[in-house]
Amino acid sequence: MHAMTEQFMHNAFAGESMAHMRYMVYAEAAEKEGFKNVARLFRAVAFAEEIHATGHMRRAPNKLGAVAAEAPFGVGKTADNLANAVAGETYEIEEMYPVFMETAKFQGEKLALTSFDWAYKAEVVHQKMYIEAKGLVDKGKDWRDAKVHICSTCGWTVEGDAPDVCPVCGAKKAGFRQF
Numbered sequence: 001m002h003a004m005t006e007q008f009m010h011n012a013f014a015g016e017s018m019a020h021m022r023y024m025v026y027a028e029a030a031e032k033e034g035f036k037n038v039a040r041l042f043r044a045v046a047f048a049e050e051i052h053a054t055g056h057m058r059r060a061p062n063k064l065g066a067v068a069a070e071a072p073f074g075v076g077k078t079a080d081n082l083a084n085a086v087a088g089e090t091y092e093i094e095e096m097y098p099v100f101m102e103t104a105k106f107q108g109e110k111l112a113l114t115s116f117d118w119a120y121k122a123e124v125v126h127q128k129m130y131i132e133a134k135g136l137v138d139k140g141k142d143w144r145d146a147k148v149h150i151c152s153t154c155g156w157t158v159e160g161d162a163p164d165v166c167p168v169c170g171a172k173k174a175g176f177r178q179f
């Protein structure tokens with residue numbers, strides 16, 4: 001794999017790994033504040049980020065490399081945690097993944113491109129969901145009592161029932177995890 005794409009795989013692994021852990025901590029905080037459905041949303045999205053992180057690692061060359069990513073640290077009130085989550089998802093869809101995808105395309109790295117593309121598509125959904133949840137929490141309300149399904153192959157995220165076939169990676173319905 002070309003060095004720059006490979007470095008971006010490492011960066012994406014680091015970013016997704018920390019997003020996973022951040023959302024797990026945020027879920028606990030939301031639970032304590034009585035936002036049960038926001039907590040469930042955080043846990044669902046945390047699972048999607050885990051799928052992205054592990055996928056990036058599996059698809060990158062299996063050797064040691066430096067991993068670094070700057071990310072928000074700490075936990076606040078759920079409204080603030082959601083603001084952080086929106087900012088993180090926005091950075092990924094407006095800056096990080098577009099640049100990573102262009103680089104992978106330019107360098108002819110198809111596997112990396114797929115890995116970045118699968119994550120990018122889910123992050124667009126995450127951003128929308130978090131913006132909506134933030135609007136509700138700002139008014140003192142919880143998120144909807146709606147099911148969330150995550151594709152355990154690519155991290156695709158859907159509110160409501162799982163599709164028969166994942167529109168992003170083609171995995172079957174049984175491969176979705178419900179939250």
Ligand SMILES: [Fe+2]
Nearest residue numbers: 089122123126
């Ligand atoms: Fe995300």
Ligand SMILES: [Fe+2]
Nearest residue numbers: 151154166169
């Ligand atoms: Fe999928």
